[in-house]
Amino acid sequence: MSKHYLELSGVDMRFSTDKGEFEALKNINLRLKKGEFVSLIGHSGCGKSTVLNLVAGLYTASTGGVILEGREVDGPGPERAVVFQNHALLPWLTVEQNIALAVDNTFTRHGKAERRERVAHFLALVHMNHAAHKLPGEISGGMKQRVGIARALAVDPKVLLMDEPFGALDALTRAHLQDSLMEIQAELGNTVIMITHDVDEAVLLSDRIVMMTNGPSATIGEILDIPLQRPRNRVLLSDDTHYHQLRRRVLSFLYEGHNKVSQLGGKANVA
């Protein structure tokens, strides 16, 4: 495996607004190994989502670029699947049809039976077979996000991009989904970039946490390795001193080094 699977080098991102140019990101450099789980954390408006959209190919960097497996990213595609914050399931399709839409349009050269099987496999992976024929409007928020994850995984992405996937869920559902995600990650070994606001979530799930400074002109402030052994157990970790030290490092970056309140002068509207 190549050492740098995914690479963001010298990325600046500027948006033109009515009040002139707005520099959201300045000189972002980040390298991911294959199978690595990286969290992006930072205050609202620091450009975390912009980073994710750049990797997704939904935005194009003003300067610099994104390279995945030696090829420059030049547009959105299924090899960089996104799990959206509000799930973004098509409300007129059933759970199964939503995943099938993704599979059918990605695995066009595979037979119909093979594609059906793939849909069923990923439904089972997120424990949603029981609701295969329900519409998104008929299932809970947590279930919807499970389906969103299944849809993204079912297209066999090289990188899985998660935009605050559990942000809209209650704490218990969130914990369930985090555990599910860790199991899936142990099984599939995907390369993941996840945006989060939640320090515990970042420490629990990640191999590395990328901490971003506040915008405008946000950049990477610090990268923290999380060398905690896997599989990780949230209950056992709650007594682990190393876990608490890591957690403290992130908290101190967010609330001492780069406190939002001290920088409220900046009009940071780009989330």
Added chain:
Amino acid sequence: MMNIIPLSRLSGLASPRRLSRALIPMLGITGFLLIWHLLAAQVTTSLGTLPGPVQTGQQLVNLVQEHQAERSRERAFYDRQIARNLTIKAENPDAQVRIRAFTGRPTFFDQILTSLKTVAAGFLLAMVIAIPAGIALGLNKNLYQAMNPVVQLLKPVSPLAWLPLVTIVVSALYVTPEPLVSKSFLISLVTVTLCSLWPTLINTAVGVAGMDKDLVNVSKMLRLRGLTHVRQIVLPSAIPMIFTGLRLSLGVAWMVLIAAEMLAQNPGLGKFVWDEFQNGSSDSMARIMVAVVVIGLIGYLLDRLMLALQQQLSWDKTGNHR
């Protein structure tokens, strides 16, 4: 997000509420009939006093009887022909016989049927034009901005302004020795289409332009291109708005139709009203009144039909269900 209402709650509260739901509209209708009855008697015209609900009801009965009489005349006409042809055949087996079509006057109910056919044809044509055009406008911001002034300009044009132009153009272009449909039908149809396509066009365009950006991103991520994108993402997204547009369009189509038929002399309800107006007999006003009520009723039923269709076909069950 859960939009499933427990059945028990629906049926439990229903009985008293359903009763009052049926009762209050009945009160409204009764009140309306009473006021109509009282006020109509105050208006004296050259053809007598304005007909109240009673005279109108009597004329409805008359119209039904005329329809039945006309139908039995038609049956008798054909029976006579068949009988005559049989006797001719009996005398000379090689004789050429033919059945002549009945050319009686169209009754009120024939005219309702013609109107319904015309409005259906005009509305379908409007739908076939407006939905694809609306999708194109909704998808392309530049096209939308270019077309918006034109649409806004043409939208409020009255059918009465279109009609002379449509008549001239149709008369010039539709010249065939054996016409499939009558010219007046075509003129009414085109006028209905011209006036009724705008609400569907605008609502479709707005529905498409206002699609959930995340769903557009899903489509981009899956690399859905062209028609697949339209079929899988754009059209279903816009379906609730398209139906809102279609309901408005059908309402406009029905309203325009009556005016168009009146002037184009298409044998429909509009022509019925016009003929009665020209006729000017003592019954005319009551007969027009019957037409007014029937036109209103059909307009209402068409709207309900569209709503039922929307509830069947649209995935969005929380839509506009008034």
